[in-house]
Amino acid sequence: MLKKKIWKPFAGIVFLITLASAALVAFALIYIDILPEKYLLLFLAFEAGALLVAALLLYVGLRRKRSRARQVRRVIGFFLCILLVAGNFFAASVLADLGRTKEAVGDRHEHVALVGVYVFHSDAAQTLADTASYRYGVLGGFEKGTSDYALSELAGRLGGAIDAQEYETISEAVTALRGGSVRALAVNQNYLDLLSESEDFGSLSEELRLIETLEVPLGVSSGSEEDSSSSGTGTSSSAGALFGSRLPTKPARSEQPSAAEKVEKDKCIVLYLSGNDARTSALTTGRSDVNILMLINPATDQILLLNTPRDYYVPNPALGGGMDKLTHCGLFGTYNSMAALEGLYDVEIDNYCQINFSGFIKLVDALGGITLDNPRAFYSSSGYFFPEGEITLDGEHALSYGRERDAFGDGDLARGRNLMRLITAMIDKAKGSGTSLLTSYPAVLESLGDMFATDLSSDEISALVKLAIRDLSEWEVLSTSVSGDGGIMRTASGGEVPLYVMRPDVAQVERTSALLDRFLAGERIEQDDLG
Numbered sequence: 001m002l003k004k005k006i007w008k009p010f011a012g013i014v015f016l017i018t019l020a021s022a023a024l025v026a027f028a029l030i031y032i033d034i035l036p037e038k039y040l041l042l043f044l045a046f047e048a049g050a051l052l053v054a055a056l057l058l059y060v061g062l063r064r065k066r067s068r069a070r071q072v073r074r075v076i077g078f079f080l081c082i083l084l085v086a087g088n089f090f091a092a093s094v095l096a097d098l099g100r101t102k103e104a105v106g107d108r109h110e111h112v113a114l115v116g117v118y119v120f121h122s123d124a125a126q127t128l129a130d131t132a133s134y135r136y137g138v139l140g141g142f143e144k145g146t147s148d149y150a151l152s153e154l155a156g157r158l159g160g161a162i163d164a165q166e167y168e169t170i171s172e173a174v175t176a177l178r179g180g181s182v183r184a185l186a187v188n189q190n191y192l193d194l195l196s197e198s199e200d201f202g203s204l205s206e207e208l209r210l211i212e213t214l215e216v217p218l219g220v221s222s223g224s225e226e227d228s229s230s231s232g233t234g235t236s237s238s239a240g241a242l243f244g245s246r247l248p249t250k251p252a253r254s255e256q257p258s259a260a261e262k263v264e265k266d267k268c269i270v271l272y273l274s275g276n277d278a279r280t281s282a283l284t285t286g287r288s289d290v291n292i293l294m295l296i297n298p299a300t301d302q303i304l305l306l307n308t309p310r311d312y313y314v315p316n317p318a319l320g321g322g323m324d325k326l327t328h329c330g331l332f333g334t335y336n337s338m339a340a341l342e343g344l345y346d347v348e349i350d351n352y353c354q355i356n357f358s359g360f361i362k363l364v365d366a367l368g369g370i371t372l373d374n375p376r377a378f379y380s381s382s383g384y385f386f387p388e389g390e391i392t393l394d395g396e397h398a399l400s401y402g403r404e405r406d407a408f409g410d411g412d413l414a415r416g417r418n419l420m421r422l423i424t425a426m427i428d429k430a431k432g433s434g435t436s437l438l439t440s441y442p443a444v445l446e447s448l449g450d451m452f453a454t455d456l457s458s459d460e461i462s463a464l465v466k467l468a469i470r471d472l473s474e475w476e477v478l479s480t481s482v483s484g485d486g487g488i489m490r491t492a493s494g495g496e497v498p499l500y501v502m503r504p505d506v507a508q509v510e511r512t513s514a515l516l517d518r519f520l521a522g523e524r525i526e527q528d529d530l531g
Contacts, residue, residue, distance in 0.1 A: 011058040011074075018054060018081040021088035022047045028095040033462045036470040047088075054080045103458050115150040116192070117212040118185040120177070125184070128212040132158045137173040137182035139191065140166040142318060142332060149216045150186045169495030170195055174204065186214070190286045190331050191493075198497045250335050250455065259350050259456065260463035266299040268520045269464075270349045272338050273423070274330065276356040286356070288330030288337050289403070290419055293349070295516065298467055300524045301474040305423060306345075306512065307416035307481040313489060313501040314340050322492025325501055331493060334453070344504075345513045347520070351460065354453045360402075361395030363452075364426070369394050372425040378407040398422055412502070413483050420479040427477055430468065480515070480530040482508050 026044060029035055035043070057077025117128060117136075125131050136154070138147035144166070151162045165182055167173040170191040176182050185208075192208070195201035259269050275290025288310065295304040308326060316324035317339040318332035329337040338349045355363065364370055369392055377388040382400040393401060402422050408414035456464070484502045491499050519525055 011077075014078060014081050015051075015055060015058060018084050018088075019051060021085045021092070022051060025088045025091045025095070028092050028099070032095055032099045033459075034098060034465045034469070036466045039469065047084075050080070050084055053077075054084065113146055113216040114189045115146060115186055115214040115216055116189045116210050117154070117214070118177075118187070118192070118208040118210055119183065120207060121209045123183070123209070125211060128154075128157060131184050131211070132160070134163070134183040135181075136162055136164040137176050137185045137187070138164050138166055139168075139170060139173060139187055141168050143188055143191075146188055146216050147186065150214050153214050154186065169497075171198075171201070171495045171497045174201060188331070189213075193287065194328060194331070194494060194499075195497065197499050198494070200497060250338070256348060256350075259460040262350070263298060263463040263467050268298075268522065269296045269351075270294070270347060270520070271296070272334070272341065272349050272352040274334055274337060274352060274354040275360065275419075276330065276354055286330060287327040288334075289327060291326055291337065291341065292419065292423065293341065293345075293347075293516075294423075295519050296467070297519060297522065297524075299522055301476060302519075302525060303427065303475055303477045304516075304519050304525060305420045305477065305479040306516070307420055307479070308341060308344070309412045309416060309481075309483065309502050311412055311486075311500060311502040312344075312482070312484065313503050314344055316340060316492045317343070319492040323489070324492040324494075325499065328491060328493040344509065345516055347513070347516050351456045352454060353456070357399055357403075359452050361399050364393065364395035364398045367426060367429050370398060370422065370425040370429050372421050374401075374421075378404065380404040381406055410483075413481065416481045417479075420481070424477045424479065427475065478525060478527065478530060480512065482512050484508075 026047065029040060029043065054077050057073045057080060060073065117131065119125050119131065119134075125134070136151070138151065140147065147164075147166070151164055154162050164186075165176065167176060170187060173182075173185055173187060174192075174195060177185055192204060195204055257265070257267070259271075261267075262269050271294045273290065273292040273294055274288045276286045276288065291308045291310060291312075293304075293306040293308075295306070297303075310325065310327035312326040313323055314326050314329070315321040316329050316332070316336070318329070318336045326337070326340060329340045334352050334354050338352055341347075342349055371390060371392045374386050374388055374391050377386060379385050380400045381404060384397055384400045386397075386401055402419045403415065404418070405411040405415040454461075482505065484504045486500060486502055488498045489501045489503075490496065491501065515525070515529065518529075
């Protein structure tokens, strides 16, 4: 063993390195701010205790004669310091990932709209260059900004001005293509998906061929400031941008506290969970296949999930309150869907979290799969079989499970129930993960990449993570949904084309709205209250 005159400085260096690693972790924990205060104090107390033990093992007995016991203490102290340094640097690395992920995810909104250039399958054009002399059909109205941007991109690629005819509705544009008035379409791909729901245009996907896809950045406006301010829902703009989509913005509520402030005061939080129906690697605007309100009551440790069917017939705020399918509200941005749900239930929504299908697959896989109790066996349209009873699903199977509706007599209502089972299973997985939730947190969020969007700020994400950790094993998850009767109606976004809709059960909506009021007032809800 080292002699005293060598051991003292050596032990001092080892201890200082250990102390520095502990300080680094403590600083990171305080800065990133994801641990509840009681856990933070517990961790700091553990670090302080471990440092004290290490110091005693390294230095106690230096004035005594050399002995076997002193040598053993030194060895134990040295290896304890090594373990502390290794553990602290690993923790610091994880916390750094947490911090970067939290900053990157916070306040991440939708990125792009996808505009497709389409021709008939029988058309001779095979590339974009082949359409240089074609007359294009584009959309006006709410989509004029997107169309202007797309035409500008096309003009740049084809080396000249584009001959284009503007139409108010997608059905008019497709009819013009069928009639020969135009030879190509440059339209938001979501609108063609919308027409696929109708009888007259159900075969459209077989008639058309996609030859080019253009990405249109969101959050910019082709309108003037005067145009923007006159919109009832508002628009967002970006300096230097000439074109782009005009999307409704979040309504200003000067007296409404943030989600972080609500968590601090044990007040209820309302989140809108939206499932975009795209499978792209980037998040785009699109129909909202999933429309779930998640109400969180920190005072009672309850979470209430409310599913609203995608076909619900509601006023579309972006189109002047014209009646539309709820799923179509998502074509005009997530805040438009939020506004539609707020109007339906007379409730204020704090924030949203949106994920597309590709992101959902990665999220479930990052969690290590989920387990749920399936009430009845069925085959999905994807060809997967889900037996009755307890089943464990990876991401691809979970998506198939949550999307299926054709296998059930009540279609979209059954799908809504299955979606809430999936969300409950994900919460249960997090509850059962204990402290591993912290280490898996970066992988969960980073796996989503551009497929996840939220208007939660970094501080609000911290507050919700702390809330989840604080009461991880205590949360009770309740779920409910609304329904109605089906019918064929015209929709604001579909124009003259009649589409299947679900007319709301007004009495049921009113009862659900009253239930939300009770929950938001801090009242504890029992299963019998859900009806």
